[in-house]
Amino acid sequence: MGVRKPAIEDLLGTAHVVSLGLTTPFRGLTHREAVIFEGPSAPAEWSPFLEYDDGEASTWLSSALEQGWGEPGISRQLPTDIHVNGTIPAIPADLVAPLIEKAGSPRTIKVKVAGPGTTLAADIERVEAVRGALGPAGRIRLDANGAWNLDEAEHAVREMEHLDLEYIEQPVESLAEMAEIRRRLSRLGIQVAADESIRRFADLDQVIESDACDLVVLKVQPLGGLGATLSLMSTARQAGLGVVISSALDTSVGLYQAGLIQAHLEATTEDWKDAGLGTMSFLAHDVVRAPHLARGGLLTLAEPVLDHGALESHQASPERTQWWHERLRRCFALLES
Numbered sequence: 001m002g003v004r005k006p007a008i009e010d011l012l013g014t015a016h017v018v019s020l021g022l023t024t025p026f027r028g029l030t031h032r033e034a035v036i037f038e039g040p041s042a043p044a045e046w047s048p049f050l051e052y053d054d055g056e057a058s059t060w061l062s063s064a065l066e067q068g069w070g071e072p073g074i075s076r077q078l079p080t081d082i083h084v085n086g087t088i089p090a091i092p093a094d095l096v097a098p099l100i101e102k103a104g105s106p107r108t109i110k111v112k113v114a115g116p117g118t119t120l121a122a123d124i125e126r127v128e129a130v131r132g133a134l135g136p137a138g139r140i141r142l143d144a145n146g147a148w149n150l151d152e153a154e155h156a157v158r159e160m161e162h163l164d165l166e167y168i169e170q171p172v173e174s175l176a177e178m179a180e181i182r183r184r185l186s187r188l189g190i191q192v193a194a195d196e197s198i199r200r201f202a203d204l205d206q207v208i209e210s211d212a213c214d215l216v217v218l219k220v221q222p223l224g225g226l227g228a229t230l231s232l233m234s235t236a237r238q239a240g241l242g243v244v245i246s247s248a249l250d251t252s253v254g255l256y257q258a259g260l261i262q263a264h265l266e267a268t269t270e271d272w273k274d275a276g277l278g279t280m281s282f283l284a285h286d287v288v289r290a291p292h293l294a295r296g297g298l299l300t301l302a303e304p305v306l307d308h309g310a311l312e313s314h315q316a317s318p319e320r321t322q323w324w325h326e327r328l329r330r331c332f333a334l335l336e337s
């Protein structure tokens with residue numbers, strides 16, 4: 001996957017810094033900031049979260065350079081409809097059924113549990129409401145974002161075991177705890193997925209070595225692009241791990257890149273899982289003409305065409321734009337060294 005690396009001035013010249021409203025606050029934020037490049041190959045997205053350091057953010061930049069300045073990483077002869085899960089945030093149980101209906105009743109739902117703002121009792125009620133809305137055939141996966149300790153995780157899962165869970169994403173934080181909870185839950189036949197455990201390209205080997213999970217959640221931007229993600233995916237599958245492709249709360253530009261990997265998985269493997277790419281509904285605005293919005297658990301992929309009106313109307317403030325330009329210079333310099 002060759003990348004004709006641009007000069008920093010070219011990069012800056014083609015960068016649009018945008019601030020998009022969120023429909024549900026996320027990590028305490030009400031807006032998602034992103035840099036959208038008009039690359040010679042394709043539009044490209046660079047949107048590392050604000051608190052990430054330059055080292056991590058520069059890996060995300062490799063992904064943007066590959067997307068905007070590289071050659072297509074995957075043959076475009078792929079299915080255009082991919083399968084994604086719906087998401088139920090930590091909301092009261094009585095709001096669950098209308099939200100699932102609004103999303104077109106996807107067959108797979110990811111439910112946020114644990115963490116601040118919820119209790120075990122509320123988690124159980126929420127997951128029960130999801131099972132009620134989906135019926136017996138639907139799939140339910142939980143995501144605890146590492147917020148439980150070992151005993152809390154085991155207790156919570158035992159309390160919800162009867163609801164037929166597909167897997168639990170990052171029930172606990174550390175790799176050692178992940179390995180232990182995996183041992184405990186395997187007796188119940190419930191799988192564990194690692195998400196936060198795989199923050200950077202190198203972490204997968206440790207995750208595999210620790211026997212910390214049955215599945216890995218892979219996100220294209222944080223891993224440095226399509227090429228890096230494809231290579232990690234093959235390492236994970238060779239180690240006997242399942243793979244779930246997920247978003248980093250990207251705009252439709254980044255979602256397209258991740259969607260290509262899911263399409264590739266669906267076309268080339270038998271045991272793929274629904275992806276966590278139905279996240280455009282969390283953004284109130286988008287930067288492309290045809291947003292990658294999921295409906296009924298299906299997402300139609302189309303090469304992104306930038307909406308210049310939207311890029312302009314959601315332009316970040318001069319201060320934030322300046323902040324991103326400086327971050328871009330620093331991260332680009334890290335890639336050079």
Ligand SMILES: [Mg+2]
Pocket residue numbers: 143145169170195196217
């Ligand atoms: Mg997660």
